[in-house]
Structure formats: structure tokens, C-alpha cells
Amino acid sequence: MTYQTLISANALARELDGAQPGSLLVLDCSFELTDAQAGRRAYDAGHIPGARYVHLEDTLSAPKNGRNGRHPLPAPEAFVRALAALGAGDHTQVVAYDNAGGMYAARLWWMLRWIGHGTVAVLDGGLAAWNAAGLPLAGEAPPPPVAGTLSLRAPLAGTVSYGTLCANLDSGERLVLDARAPDRFRGENETMDPVGGHIPGARNRLFRDNLDASGNFKPAARLREEFLALVDGRQPAELVSQCGSGVTACHNLLALEIAGLPGAVLYPGSWSEWCAQPGARIATGAAT
Incomplete structure (x- = not known):
């Protein structure tokens, strides 16, 4: 399987x-x-x-x-x-x-x-x-691996660049979903990056909201309902996932896949790249 x-x-x-x-x-x-x-x-x-x-x-x-x-x-x-x-x-x-x-x-x-x-x-x-689940843990590392034969194949996941998102600020063709905590999205309590705020037009979807109280992913139907409410009719292919550095953004992309909403792409540099660019446009406060 x-x-x-x-x-x-x-x-x-x-x-x-x-x-x-x-x-x-x-x-x-x-x-x-x-x-x-x-x-x-x-x-x-x-x-x-x-x-x-x-x-x-x-x-x-x-x-x-x-x-x-x-x-x-x-x-x-x-x-x-x-x-x-x-x-x-x-x-x-x-x-x-x-x-x-x-x-x-x-x-x-x-x-x-x-x-x-x-x-x-x-x-x-x-x-x-x-x-x-009461399953065992190991303390010793396994034996050295036998190298596999892994090929670089056609990608099943896509990315967008800083330049593409800059152009998107005026066109509005894509909707950015920011996986950071709400306070960092608003530009408050920023401890990881030198500048606080978010990409103009972005909406906030904290990655931990994909999990239930036990720490498991929410059911697919629940995730689908929550994401559809957030994106206001946008198709998955119009969505860009970002966070602070391109890590927790992938959690939202996984949640979208579980929800049956594949096709969103990653902005790999995310906020840490965006805020380091001279002249980058920055928004603060809650999403409008």
C-alpha cells in the first residue's frame, strides 16, 4: 500500500x-x-x-x-x-x-x-x-544505509518567486496564505526576522489550526470547510502558501492536499526573504 x-x-x-x-x-x-x-x-x-x-x-x-x-x-x-x-x-x-x-x-x-x-x-x-500507541523506541542509530537510486522527476509541487509575488500585489491573481502566528502576521512580537508584518493582501492561516486537540490532523471534510471559508471562492491553483521561512507553509500545503484541494504552490523564501528585499511592500495589522 x-x-x-x-x-x-x-x-x-x-x-x-x-x-x-x-x-x-x-x-x-x-x-x-x-x-x-x-x-x-x-x-x-x-x-x-x-x-x-x-x-x-x-x-x-x-x-x-x-x-x-x-x-x-x-x-x-x-x-x-x-x-x-x-x-x-x-x-x-x-x-x-x-x-x-x-x-x-x-x-x-x-x-x-x-x-x-x-x-x-x-x-x-x-x-x-x-x-x-505504546509502540517501541530505539536509542541506537540504525546500521549505515545502502544508497538508493532516486531520480529527479517532474515536480508534483510548485513554487513562486519574490518577483512573481511582487507583480501579484497589483494584479491580485493569487491569494497568499500566511502560516505564521497571528501576532507575527500583524507585525507584533516579531522575534525571528528583522522586520514585522505580512505581504500585502495575504490572509492568515496558522499551521497549528490544521490539528485537532490530540495533535492529529483534522478530518479532511473539516479542513476543506475551513480553507474554503478562508479563500472566498479562490481555486487551489490560485493559492500561495508562505510562512517565516518556507517550513510551516508546507504544513498548510499538506492540509490542503488532505482536504482534497491540491494545486497550491509554495513561496520558499517566505517572509524572511520578502522583508530582506529593498523596497519590499509591507503591511501590518489584521488582514482586510
Whole structure:
């Protein structure tokens, strides 16, 4: 069976039981924005058996130059090589999880789709759901991986650039959905970037609103209802997802996919790139 959005903890445990070499790759994406090594420490303390660790800033991002945001995308070819080195092949089912409600795992999910690999899912509820199901953890890293043969294929996910969004400010052809917390969207309590505010015309959809009280994604019908109410009749292909640095924006893209509303694209540089551009237009306060 293939999984392309979510997989439950119990389903993952069944898939791990007797999985053939190269058929399943579980990746721990745990991270903290304020402590870049916290995710590795959490992985070392206990992870899903057989899982390998991927670091947001080493594997899922490229170097920063001061103008390309806090977590710029790597070159697709470099990302393909990195995932192949971890054991991914063209037919590997990849499962991503973290300890933050899918905040970082969704970035890996989106990036694999970006390089054309569709058999990737996020563990619904993350490590907390695995623990709640009473499933075992491992403390030792698995043996070194056997490299897989992963190809760069036609993308299943798209992006837009800063220039495209600048032009959109006047045309209004696309609607930007901002995944940051409401106070940061309004330009208040900004601690991650040097300038507060949001892209003019954007609407706010905090990524954590995609989750229920247990930390699992809300049902597809509920997500669909909430997103349709927010976008006022816009088609998914007209939507652009952004956040602070292109990470939690992927959580909204995953939620849209679960809701049966595929086709939205990512602004990878997001607010951290936008606010670093000379003359960028900035709005503050609540969305109008």
C-alpha cells in the first residue's frame, strides 16, 4: 500500500514489520528553531526503530546569503543525492515525522513531491502519536544505509518567486496564505526576522489550526470547510502558501492536499526573504 499524505502510527508499525530492504524509509525531522541541535538530541534519546535523522538546516535547506530567507531550498539535484544516500529509491515509501505536530516533517513531505517523488507521507500526530500507541523506541542509530537510486522527476509541487509575488500585489491573481502566528502576521512580537508584518493582501492561516486537540490532523471534510471559508471562492491553483521561512507553509500545503484541494504552490523564501528585499511592500495589522 502507498501513502501520499498521512499514515497512522499503527499503520506505520505494520509496514515496518517485515518491510523489504529499500521499500520503506522513515525519517525523523525533529528540530527547534531556537536550538539547531535539539532535534538531533531528541533523536538520540529515542526514535522510531530504523528511522534516520535529517536536519532542517543541513539536508532540507541551502546556505543563506542574507537575501534568500532563513531556510532557502537546496538545488533539487543536491536534495536527490542526499535522500538517495539515506536509502531512498524511486519506489521507496518515505515516512516523515517529528516531535512538533508535523511542523518540520511537512517540509520533507513537500520537498520530496517537489523532486517528483509522490510516495511520501507524514506520520499523523508525530512521535507523540507513536508513543501514545505504546509502540517501541530505539536509542541506537540504525546500521549505515545502502544508497538508493532516486531520480529527479517532474515536480508534483510548485513554487513562486519574490518577483512573481511582487507583480501579484497589483494584479491580485493569487491569494497568499500566511502560516505564521497571528501576532507575527500583524507585525507584533516579531522575534525571528528583522522586520514585522505580512505581504500585502495575504490572509492568515496558522499551521497549528490544521490539528485537532490530540495533535492529529483534522478530518479532511473539516479542513476543506475551513480553507474554503478562508479563500472566498479562490481555486487551489490560485493559492500561495508562505510562512517565516518556507517550513510551516508546507504544513498548510499538506492540509490542503488532505482536504482534497491540491494545486497550491509554495513561496520558499517566505517572509524572511520578502522583508530582506529593498523596497519590499509591507503591511501590518489584521488582514482586510
